[in-house]
Amino acid sequence: MLSYTEENYLKALLQLTLEEGREEAGTNELAAYLGVKPATATAMLKKLREKELIEYERYGKITLRPAGRKSALEVLRKHRLWETFLYEKMEFTWDEVHEVAEQLEHIQSSKLVNKLDKFLGYPKFDPHGDPIPTAEGELKAIPRKTLSQIEVGESCVMVAVRDNSAPFLQYVVQLGLGINNKIKVLARQPYDAQLEIEVNGQKSTVSQKFAENIFVV
Amino acid sequence: MLSYTEENYLKALLQLTLEEGREEAGTNELAAYLGVKPATATAMLKKLREKELIEYERYGKITLRPAGRKSALEVLRKHRLWETFLYEKMEFTWDEVHEVAEQLEHIQSSKLVNKLDKFLGYPKFDPHGDPIPTAEGELKAIPRKTLSQIEVGESCVMVAVRDNSAPFLQYVVQLGLGINNKIKVLARQPYDAQLEIEVNGQKSTVSQKFAENIFVV
DNA sequence: TATATAAGTTAGAGTAATCTAACTATTAAA
DNA sequence: TTTAATAGTTAGATTACTCTAACTTATATA
Incomplete structure (x- = not known):
């Protein structure tokens, strides 16, 4: 039986490694993701390794073992x-x-x-x-890109968001964006890291960073 | 903000004092209800008093204060x-x-x-x-009696159960009993603490103790 | 009203999860 | 290839909840 906390660590590891092509995660990265200090994560990693849920050694990278991945997926x-x-x-x-x-x-x-x-x-x-x-x-x-990877003049369809936090999602709604919306990339200012887009006839300017959090196909 | 555990203590106190006419509960009673040791309950009671959720003093009885009762009801x-x-x-x-x-x-x-x-x-x-x-x-x-209080020859309608545990409820089902069922008390053996009842034409013999856990009107 | 029993408390310790502060290992760049 | 920056660890403390064992208070009855 896993504790509430252990479940959260495993889920975090799954989500960090779910990002395309990734297999492993680091201690600081995990700690930052969960909002705890690295020292706290180290302690928990030892425990999860003891339970054979993760693969990990001192100063090394972390990977989920099958049992840990299964729990995280649940x-x-x-x-x-x-x-x-x-x-x-x-x-x-x-x-x-x-x-x-x-x-x-x-x-x-x-x-x-x-x-x-x-x-x-x-x-x-x-x-x-x-x-x-x-x-x-x-x-x-499903293979997907981020809005930031779309070429100027091209169109795409929004399929998901990377960030699930309320402030981010509220901003998405404010821009008139939503799942299945068609987005056209009108222009890009590489110098300023800005992107000009059009959704349902509404034009907006968003940051490159924002665009990295919008998944499209 | 109350912890999961504090919520459980308050809910237990509410349920113990909800029994007709009761206003206060004891430490051992509370501990037994929650499945913890009396020493553990004492420690938590001090904490709940500190938060002004309960009325309680050393070796005294416990009562819910308005804020505690409100949380418990939620x-x-x-x-x-x-x-x-x-x-x-x-x-x-x-x-x-x-x-x-x-x-x-x-x-x-x-x-x-x-x-x-x-x-x-x-x-x-x-x-x-x-x-x-x-x-x-x-x-x-709602004013209600227990099945154990019904006179021989009288009928009543089951409205609730006192015990919500799976084994108890499974036995209730096995006897053909359920909410809104009409129950007739056929006979009582005070010597043996047994009760003979009839539900939907099905006759059964149950203990006095069991009958105390069936609420009727 | 003395005293045995039941009820309740205290002291001290353990576990889980967290922190800070000081330290060590790895890595990337000069 | 040294070294500075980054990443990660250890030690020691803290908080919340729990336990056992020993103790104290209340009560009920003989």
């Missing part, structure tokens, strides 16, 4: 199903779901997870456009 | 709403809901509680027949 599945529930059934907005799902993802009941999945009609994606892992622990990673 | 409201959700929407059986609701009752989101209430159609009772506190913290205690 938590991620619950997180994304609960987000869908809140959005679809509880009238929550896009930017409100993440925080509450962070709590709900730790509820222990495989029966509940599967009934919830059924109740929601076996959704494949959560409200942020991210794929929901299956009960068997499969996660289909 | 947790109880969430517990009973989630039980209703699991039973009505997630296809859980009577004996499965309590355990998972014990976890769900600690989710912090007033928006979620109220949306859930709406989603369920503002239910007044949970699947065990217990009243659900309102958002304003009102709990209507």
Whole structure:
């Protein structure tokens, strides 16, 4: 049985390594992601290694072992199903779901997870456009780019966001952006790291950094 | 902000004092109810007193102060709403809901509680027949007896159970009993502390102790 | 009203997760 | 190839909750 905290560390490792082509993560990176000090992460890493959930040695990189990956995928599945529930059934907005799902993802009941999945009609994606892992622990990673990688003059369709925080999502909404919206890149100022885009006829200027947090196809 | 544990102590105190006519509870009683040692309860009681949630002094009885009662009612409201959700929407059986609701009752989101209430159609009772506190913290205690108090030859209607544990509820189901069932008391053996009852034409013999856990009107 | 029993408390220790401050190892650049 | 910057670790302390063992207070009855 894993603690609430251990589940969070494993989920964080999964999300850090889910980023394309990555296999391993570092202690500081993990600590920053979870909002704890590196010393705290080191202590927990020793414990997770003891439980054979991760591969890790002093001053080395961290990778998930199969058992750790499985647990992390279960938590991620619950997180994304609960987000869908809140959005679809509880009238929550896009930017409100993440925080509450962070709590709900730790509820222990495989029966509940599967009934919830059924109740929601076996959704494949959560409200942020991210794929929901299956009960068997499969996660289909669809190939996608970020808005920052789109050439000037090209168009693309927004499929997901990288950042799930409320402030970020509120800004996305303010720009008139949303999942499945068509975005055209009008111009790029490399000097100033700015991007001019058009969505539903509405023109906006966003930073390169912002554009890296919008996933498109 | 209350911890998960503090919430559990307050809820336990509410449930112990909810029993008709009671206002106060004892340390050992509370500890037994929560499955901790008396020494542990003493430590927590000091903390809850410090936070002005309870009235309590060394070797004295414990009572909830208004703020403590309010918090406890909020947790109880969430517990009973989630039980209703699991039973009505997630296809859980009577004996499965309590355990998972014990976890769900600690989710912090007033928006979620109220949306859930709406989603369920503002239910007044949970699947065990217990009243659900309102958002304003009102709990209507309907006057009720236990099956053990019914005279021989009299009939009554089951409205709730005192014990929400799975083994107890499974036995209730096995006897053909359920909320709103009419129960007739056929005979009583005071010597042996046994009760002969009839439900839907099915006759059973149950202990006095069992009958004290069935609420009827 | 003395005293045995039940109820409740204190002291001291353990575990889980966190921190700060000081230290060590790795790496990348000069 | 030395060294400065970055990354990571250790030691020691803190907080929250729990325990056991020994002790104290309240109570109930003989």
